[in-house]
Amino acid sequence: MPPRPDLGPNPPLGYTQSRLERAAERRNDEAAMAAFAADPNARCYVIGGELIVMKKASSLSDPLFSLDQARALDGAAETVFLGLADGAARFGVGIGKTAAEELKSRDGFHVTDLRAIAVQGLTAAEHLPPIAEAKALLNWHARHRFCPNCGAATLVTCSGWRRDCPQCRAQHFPRTDPVVIMLAYDGERCLLGRSPRFMPNMWSCLAGFVEPGESFEDAVRRETREEAGITCGHVAYFASQPWPFPTSLMIGCHAQALTHDITVDHAELEGARWFSKDEVISMLLRRHPQGLVTPPPMAIAYHIVRAWVEGEVA
Numbered sequence: 001m002p003p004r005p006d007l008g009p010n011p012p013l014g015y016t017q018s019r020l021e022r023a024a025e026r027r028n029d030e031a032a033m034a035a036f037a038a039d040p041n042a043r044c045y046v047i048g049g050e051l052i053v054m055k056k057a058s059s060l061s062d063p064l065f066s067l068d069q070a071r072a073l074d075g076a077a078e079t080v081f082l083g084l085a086d087g088a089a090r091f092g093v094g095i096g097k098t099a100a101e102e103l104k105s106r107d108g109f110h111v112t113d114l115r116a117i118a119v120q121g122l123t124a125a126e127h128l129p130p131i132a133e134a135k136a137l138l139n140w141h142a143r144h145r146f147c148p149n150c151g152a153a154t155l156v157t158c159s160g161w162r163r164d165c166p167q168c169r170a171q172h173f174p175r176t177d178p179v180v181i182m183l184a185y186d187g188e189r190c191l192l193g194r195s196p197r198f199m200p201n202m203w204s205c206l207a208g209f210v211e212p213g214e215s216f217e218d219a220v221r222r223e224t225r226e227e228a229g230i231t232c233g234h235v236a237y238f239a240s241q242p243w244p245f246p247t248s249l250m251i252g253c254h255a256q257a258l259t260h261d262i263t264v265d266h267a268e269l270e271g272a273r274w275f276s277k278d279e280v281i282s283m284l285l286r287r288h289p290q291g292l293v294t295p296p297p298m299a300i301a302y303h304i305v306r307a308w309v310e311g312e313v314a
């Protein structure tokens with residue numbers, strides 16, 4: 001048997017390894033926040049719903065604005081504190097979706113969605129984690145204006161990391177929604193599926209939300225059984241990835257398949273089938289004869305599949 005092709009250096013996983021120091025202990029310190037905001041080195045990321053606003057530059061677009069520049073884009077802008085970069089504050093500024101749409105046609109701006117930025121490498125990789133942080137946090141604010149306990153309008157506190165209810169005194173914290181994403185394998189084959197939302201020819205790991213009262217391992221087994229009719233045994237954690245669409249955390253796992261006959265849940269998937277290791281390698285390398293591909297290297301699915309191919313599965 002010929003040796004398997006080398007997949008090359010392992011590319012970075014998108015939205016991870018943030019260089020920001022979150023400085024959570026400063027969030028309630030109003031004097032410190034005022035000083036951070038007044039620092040001439042303070043910068044912010046500007047987000048309008050799904051759109052990220054950047055400045056056009058000669059090569060990569062620049063997503064950092066001064067606070068004054070950002071607030072001039074939309075009078076109703078909302079600000080959250082993200083952390084410190086070499087001692088200088090980084091904020092997230094949320095502007096209206098309409099204001100962001102309008103900037104698309106303004107000279108000097110590059111306005112697009114975060115998936116495009118990450119997949120196409122439209123800005124320096126170091127900006128992806130703080131943009132993901134800002135996008136998820138601002139999205140939470142946009143969807144949690146009212147107290148789920150009593151219905152009163154809530155107030156932003158802790159520099160954007162909490163909302164307090166003035167009526168019933170409940171405190172509300174930003175939410176993160178755990179999603180398991182897993183590769184079921186059986187010796188030299190693995191199970192990939194296709195969602196109707198995927199671009200044509202892309203096959204990926206199965207995935208689904210973790211439900212209340214469920215462990216990650218149980219969620220992996222349940223989702224694989226529900227979506228593809230495959231029963232899994234041993235589940236091993238691999239890695240995680242923030243997925244700010246809008247506020248998910250992907251929990252990557254490998255799962256040993258105990259059964260082989262696939263029954264596709266067509267409400268969730270367009271298809272699911274077994275792939276050989278060689279076929280998956282050709283997909284990772286973008287050399288598949290029918291043009292089938294895995295997700296791009298910035299996504300955790302690529303890394304989950306690749307780790308299995310490279311024999312790094314517990």
Ligand SMILES: [Zn+2]
Binds near residue numbers: 165166167168169170
């Ligand atoms: Zn309340």
